[in-house]
Every structure is written in C-alpha cells, then in structure tokens.
Amino acid sequence: MPISGVVVSCRPGREAEVAEQARLVPGVEVHGTLPNGQLVAVIEAASVHTEVDLASQLEQLDGVISVQVAYHNFEDVVQQGGADGTDEA
C-alpha cells in the first residue's frame, strides 16, 4: 500500500476548518496544523490510484490553495511488479 506525506496550504484563517474536513476523508490522517496555515497529512490507500484521488479530494476542499507532496513510498506496490498492478498503458 502506497503512503505519502503531503502539505496542504490553506487560505488564511481556514486551516482549522480544512483540518476538520480532511479528518473525515477515509485514508487521510491529519498530523498537525502549523502556525503558517498549512496542514500536514499522511495519505494511505490500497493503490496509488486511490491515493491520488484522496489528494485531489483534499485539493478540492473549500479553503485549500494547493496540495504538495513531500514524500511518497510505494515499495510494496513495486514488489507486486509493474507500475501499480493496474497500469494499462
């Protein structure tokens, strides 16, 4: 299962509200809210597919400016062979 650590930038003053919303998204763990209005979240999903959908969901939350990725690990995905087992290029 791939895991990523993301930084969610929020519009000023909206971070608490965004954090609350983000906590409701299954597969997303909010690890902290920073004084500069950013959130740190960890995304864990069954496939990179779902993981990206979750990141997109975060990006679409009201009050979010952007979602950026600090860390992405997909070691067990690779071990299954192929890109993520569903790559139909």
Place this chain on the structure above:
Amino acid sequence: MELTRRDFLKASAAAAAFAAAGAPGLAPRLASAADDKGIKWGKAPCRYCGVGCCVLVGVKDGKIVATKGDPAGPVNKGLNCIKGYFLSKALYGKDRLTHPLIRKGNKMVKASWDEALNLIASKYKEAIAKTGPDSVAIYGSGQWTVFEGYTASKLFKGGIGTNNIEPNARLCMASAVAGFMSTFNSDEPMGCYDDLDLGDTYILWGANMAEAHPVLFSRLIDNKLKNKKVKIIDIATRKTRTTQMADEYIPMYPQGDLAAVNAIIHVILRDKLYDEAFVKQHVNFKRGTENQPYGLKDKENAKEEPKPLTFDEYKTLMKPMTPEWAEKLSGIPAKKIEQLAHIYGDKSRKVNSLWTMGVNQHVRGTWVNNLIYNIHLLTGKICKPGENPLSLTGQPSACGTAREVGTFSHRLPADMVVMNEAHRKKTAEIWGIDPKKISPKPGLHTVEMFRAIDRGELKCIWIQCTNPFQSMPNLSRYRKAAQARKAFIVVSDIYPTKSTEVADVILPSASWVEKEGVFGNTERRTQQWFKMVEPPGEAKEDTWQLIEFAKRIGHGGLFPYSQKNFYKEMWEEYRKFTVGTGKDLAPYETYFKVRGLRWPVKSNGQETRWRYTEVDDRYVKKGEGVKFYKGVGGKANVWFRPYEPPAESPDKEYPFWYCTGRLLEHWHTATMTGRVPELRRAMPGATLEIHPEDAARLGIKNRDKVKVSSRRGSLVLTAEINGRGKPEKGNVFTTFFDETKLINDLCIDAFDPISKEPDFKKCAVKIEKA
C-alpha cells in the same frame, strides 16, 4: 505496542511533510529511525518541466520505490507538485521499449543493436554520399541531457558537417531566446526564482502558472500570504486556476499583448514614469524590420535589418500607440492600460513580469519578449533582487541543453552562432577539428525540417527524446509525408508514441536516473545526477546510441573520452566554451553534492543569482552598478516593435479563436504521464473548453460531442463548459497531450520570422454539434 514497517513509513511521510512545511520539530520521533531502512537515496532534478525541482529518489533492490521533495533543494524546498508524485512510476509502464525494432513492410521486427545501428549508418552514409550532408538531420529536445545534446551537436555540426540539428524547444521558447539575444546579446534571465519571494508585484502575461509551473506559483502564493503588499495580475485569454489566486484578472484578445504592452510603454513615456538616468546609461534604441512574412510558404525567409534610433525618435514613434488605440486591439480598457503603466512605473513597487508559451508561441513572439524587456529597461526595474522580467520555460533542460549547448540549427555552445567565423574557429579549436568542417549556413529550423521531409529533400532524420509526429502544427502534412516513407526515420524513445508509429527504426532509450546526466533549468541552475537504476532490457542511453553510430560513419574520433571518466571528460571539454564568457560553468565534481548552481559560477565556486549587477555578478566592477556587459557598449536594446496582426484571425466561416496548451496533470505529449493511470483518470482525454454563452448560442451542452474544424483539419471533442479553465467569449481551448485526438492537425504552421517558433495559440476554427 509493536511497530510495523508501515508505522515507520507513515512516520517518515509525516516527518518529511513537517520538515518541508518548516516545522521539523513537530515530526513524529519514529521517523529518524525508519527512513533509510533498505532504501538508498540519490539526488536528481525532476524529469518533467523546466522548473527543475530537486527530488530525492529512493532505490531498493534495483528499483525505484520512493521519492521525496529534496529538503536541501532551493527550488522547491522539499515539495513536489502532482507530477512529482508519479515521477518514478513513469519509467515502469508495461509497454517500455526494451529492444531495437526495424521496419519490415508494415511490421516492426526485433533486431540487435548491431543490425539497427549498421542500418542507420548505411542509410545516412548513402544519403550524405548522394545528396550531401544537408540531406540528413537530427531532431532532439529540451529533455536531452547536456551530454546528449552536446554529443549530437558535435557529431552533426563538427563531424557530418551539417547544421541540421534542432530541438523541440524551437516549438517552445525559441522566441524567448531571440528576445534575450536581440535585447541583451546573451541568452537567459538576469533574475532568478528568488525574485518570486522578494518582489511585491507580479504581472503574468498569458501564463497559467498554477498549472504549468505549480511549484513556482506556490512560492509566489507563499510570498503573497506573508506580505499584504503582494499583488498578482493575471492578463490572459482564459480564466484558469491561476486566476483564482490572482488579485486581478484582465481578459485580453489573442495577439492583444502586442498592442497592450506598446500602450503601457506609451503611457510610461507620456507620463515620464521612466528612469531617465538608467535609460541614458544602459540603453540603446533600435528599430527592426517590419511586415515580415509568417512563413506559411515553404522556404519563405525573413531578414532582420536593425536601424539605430535616438530616444527622441523612439518617443515619436511610440506616440500613436495610445491606450485607446490598444483598447480596440487588445480588448483591455484604456483606463486599465493606464493603471498597468502606473503600476509598472510605481517607484515604491518591485515589479516582475512573468510569461511563457502565450508570449513565445506567437507569430510576433520575439517582439513581445522585446517589448516586455522595454518596460523593465525604461523603468529601470531590472537586475535588482525582487524586480525582474522572468521568461519561464517548459522542459527540464531547454535552458541547459537546447540553449546553452546550442542544439539549434544556427547556434553553437555559449551563445555562439555558426554564421560567425570567430565562433566557428573557437568551436573547432575545442573540438579539435578543421574550422572549415562547420558550415557557416544555418541548418533547417524545425518547421522547415519537417517540410523538407515532405518535399523529399531530407532523406534521413533521427528523433530523440521527443514526439514531433504529435506535436508539430499543421500535423497531418508531416504525418502523411512520414507515412509515405519520404524519409528514413529513426526514433529513440522509452515508450511507443505517435512518432515511433511512423519510424523505420525504433531504439529503446534509458531515461532519467537510468543514466548519468545534467539538466539546466529556467533560472540558470545546472543540476547533475548519477545513474541509480539499470534501464530495462536492452535499452541504452542516447549518448551511447549516437557515439556507436558515429563510429560506424567514421566520426568515432570525435568522442575520445575514457570509459571510466566519460562524463567528466566530456563535461570539462564542454565547460571550456563557457569559462570567461559570463556563462561560466563549474568543474564537474562541484555539482555532485550541491543542488545545482546558477551560472556564471564565480572563481570561488559561488553561484550568481542576479546577472549584470555589481551586487552579485563578478563581471560587473564595483561602482559600475548595472552593466549589460554582453551588449554593444555595455548596453541593452530597447526595440521599437509595432502591432501586427496574427497569421489567421476568425472570420464568418471560422468564427472562433483556437488555442492549445497543457494541464497540471499532463506533460508535453503525455508519453510519460499518459502511462500513469492516475493521471489519465484525473483528466482522461482532450476536451474543448468553450464559453457558456457561445455554447448556448450553438445549442451545445456540457459534455456534448462537438466537431471542431479549421482550414487544415477537423476532429470531434467533448465540450467542457465552466470546467477548470474558462475561455473568454469567441475563444476555445484544448490540450495537446491526448494521442487519440491529434489536435495539432488544426493548428496553422505560421511562425515568428525571427525565432521561427510556430504560433500554437491562435488560428481560426468553427464549432458544430457533432
């Protein structure tokens, strides 16, 4: 509680994100113990765009298993955009090319490297013997590493004796190069990304930075959130994600930039907003050749014959370009133009201009580049920290390879050109060849190169690292020529593309960290990386492919580098071109640890953030302040460049403007991003964005199929109304990544007469319900 590998990984993920967000102290304690277990990390610049983000690549058991934004990387400070998410996976698509293929009739059959290279060599030798060296060519890209571009250039210009070498960058930022060369006589920006953090006013000319340069846009937004004075003004023909974060959106007609910038200059001159002392000291005035053709006829050529002007003559010429005049041509209200001029001229504001394809892919793209520089030169808002014009680029080494190595048909390394005898002599000396070997005649530029295939004049072309049979404008002409087998076509790539489809030989390449390389980004930053994983199957790097070919046609001697120090030796040879020229690169080892250095690198090993200023550039003596030392008399040129219309404008039959571009999730022709299913899913195919009022008038609803036609072709796309991007009335927009919709069939192959860069942003189409 027992801690699993997953707990450690999650802690690592959180720790990396906290660190990137500037709060490492909040990271979970587990992280430090977990991170490196079994994973070996190496640094590399991102494979995708011209921003040049620094990434860390994690390798385990010979495979890439993780990536990180590089916390030590000054470009992106530990964070990647969504394309970085998919970076390593782009190498692991199931249909990776793994062995050479040779055409036998309609089939491509497996071949050995020897067979493939011998065939290529025999075809090139035959063509050179029968029709001369100018009947063969190589077409590369801004994704070539410095080594690949340098090898290709040396082989073709110094060995085969033809200047028929081009990068796809001709389609992308040739106008930026021509703009820099004609204004400053030296390519690439005086400023750097630091200006995104230090300025307070950012004027975007037709650039959707939020999607095309997301990491840089984030830096801009960070600055804005910290500093209330920061203002972002988005001048464009389409509302985008960039618009959402801008303080002001100013809609503009296509080609309107030419009029609007001129009118801004008019007001700056009229209201004396210019910096008289700066102008006197640093600026020459010039007028170029006007009413040049659009290159629509084969072999149509233009010649720029500059004439000097005085400041007074220039002011007189600028008098008719009033805001009212520009309002008619640009759609920007005269009052707004006055305001923009006063923002540019406001001495209390640090003003930056930002632009990319909207300005460059333009039949008068060089002119618009010149005009933007004019504003900054007249107001003296240039070469100062936080206050500069910045031309953004699209490919990871458009600057490092295409521009600095000089893989254009007229260029040599370090801003030199084939037309100049002294430049050819210097090049020949470094290459150890007879200067007569380098032809003084520029080779075919990209559009003419592909036209020459159609005309039967170009017999052999080798394409590396790019996909012209999807990305050329007026595409069907060139696809038909290729399909008619008018030339022998070799394509080196990592996946099947629309270009491998028409190839006679397909060669499997190594990509990104499957080889050692150097890229140079938008802000003059040179970044090196080492090979981290093996390429799949028999795939080989492009440098190897070219040198093996060179050996077979008698030019192997051009590449005497040892196996052990291959890259170092080639680098040090290339570096000779740069030392003492103001484009100085550092010794190879210098780049092993640092996250890139911005040239000119000083003798003490320090980089240069701002060029042409005594603040930072060692080529400017203390007390000189600013000096455009590459220009005649140490000055830059302000060019008189009037308004001229586009090559094709909407009319009764074809009433809409057709504009093409790209989206956050896809890059170039999607040969790498299209392989990643997540990216395909987010934005599965090309759509046609249309204004809701235009759609209503034509009875088109969201997601309806519509037929789009130009004088060159037609295709069916899905209509998108009020989607992510919203074009202005009378405009439609689509993206060029989707290989099932060859949207460039519709584009006109008109180009800028100076830069020879085609205009992918403007032609006329009609829309019907399909």
